[in-house]
Amino acid sequence: MSLQTASPAAPQLIHWEENGAQCSAVWHSEAGMPPPKRVVIADDRINADMAYSMACEGTALLWRGDFQNARQLLQALARRIDHKGRGSKKAKPARAPATPTEAFHLHRQAQSQRARTLAMLLIPFEAGYTIPLRRAPDVQLACNEAYGRFNAPFIASLRELLGLIGAHEWRRTGVEIPALQARIHPHYGVFSPVRGEYVELVAKTPLPRDTTLAFDIGAGTGVLSAVLARRGIGKVVATDMDQRALSCARENLARLDLDQQVELQQADLFPAGRAPLVVCNPPWVPARPSSSIEYAVYDPDSRMLRGFLAGLTEHLTDGGEGWLILSDLAEHLGLRPREQLLGWIAEAGLKVLDRHDVRPLHPRASDASDPLHAARSAEVTSLWRLAAA
Template structure:
């Protein structure tokens, strides 16, 4: 067990250890206490806030109810706290405070722990069969391995991802469903795909899809008649997810999925990239689809794409300007990176987001979200003057 992080606790006056598993990379709780149906929500909340892991030995469904009670206590701020709470001076400050709050919330809720057997069964009363959801996220069960412990919150995320993968997500621009995997960002924001489906194609022989994720961009391009597409990603889950979706859609012969950083070898008439939109540090693997620290993927795409364009070809950058409204990046910076990459703007298509947060006035970032625009930038190599 020395090869894995472990948690330790005392139970019935005996010391125990178990393997710790966290897909988000969260460290194992340093203190662990046994908890069951007799523990009150107030006691659980106090211990969780102190950083004590609560290893559940009671009824599984009661553990779910306790997790909901913990979430209500976190989200319901005391009146005294609301009065003394500082109002953010800028949207940038509001963003960082919101991220900090979300991170603290996740840490507290992750303190409710569930035991697993090596075959992914849960040794608790009324526990569901989660073996398929765990196999999809963790890989096939290794019966030669040992029992382990994970947070209930992570388990519920696995189960939710399994349902998304099984049922799929309807993509109006495609007229089909895409089946996202656990850890691969789901294309629930369809407005950028509407832009992709309408932009005039510079050619139909070959296109590159950079950072393919679920493969949805490649699928839309294939449906539009692009004869051959090379889709790239660095994440193994994304690569498997894209291949599965393209096979489901009967597009495997049109689209080649390869593992590489940004660009495949060669040049294409069209190179498409929908990078993470917010330049901030991801707190978990799934957040890499949203947060791009120092705009590294965006800058890498803009600095290198000219070398991968055929004469007369276009690079399509699909981006939200949310970062600009949050004060995390300026429009001038984006224009300077476009210019430094030897590119010029051939056209730009805009669309307003349709997701629920865009109209949610209770969202702490509402002022930025309500002003957000998603754009498809059509970029070409600079013409000699």
């Protein structure tokens, strides 16, 4: 993957004035944010209140001071945003959302605004991913993992860079998967299997009889393919559209010595042929993602879910099963009623054989301060066993 945003021929540029001269550089944003139109030079002399005011107005700060001071400034900006979100004693209390759906959209709007404001603190990169600032860390490996090779100067937000560094640590240390008694190492831009309940469902649900082949639709890190292979399925064909995911899955499966058992294919949903078991863990929330990694959570118009259901019977052998792993969070948010899901299952010529449920254990499920706590606390993740009607 090359470091480009618009197209290979036309990377976006960011422009600013410095020392009386007009300057420009390649702009990069993994979230797809356009380059800021107003950019000023900033360093250690700027205070947090001034920086916050400028960022809220859409003025970006291109940092020329100490790198660690820039990190502290970013934290100060985040505190001001969060304090404003909670409101002060003098502020008029915000109207409570009328419905869970309204609460969800307000939450997403606040998240988007927060991301835009924090993205206004910019860091310069020289060729080879070096940062020309005092006390700047060595980020060459993290950037190469996320962006690929790119040997030209560019500008990106400090917040994005810190995300790259965090992703590099996730990739290095991995996530413990009890069902595998091993670690899965997520790559940048590939959703980490930190919510282990869905993995446990796939690990414990009884397999159909004579399952020698399985399809894993949407491989991601490869964790479900690995679980299926470890359960004794002779061959697993795993698909994904995203090159980052395929690279991630390939590396994880090789580390687990399962790469000869699992075949990876770049495909939109299904591979060719039929299998006695077809597994899919689509994104759970029908909403528009705001960055590439959010495609693992948000499925616009339930495209992947509906595509899986509509094509399942054509890819099942006689007596085969489709396993749909899906949270009901969208139902509690009022975004997709259960009746609609059941209707899609019936329209696809499918019937429900059984359903295995588990409640999530992630911290947000018990965090009463979360704006979506009511929905999260009621959430159930299910493995739907489906078959041709």
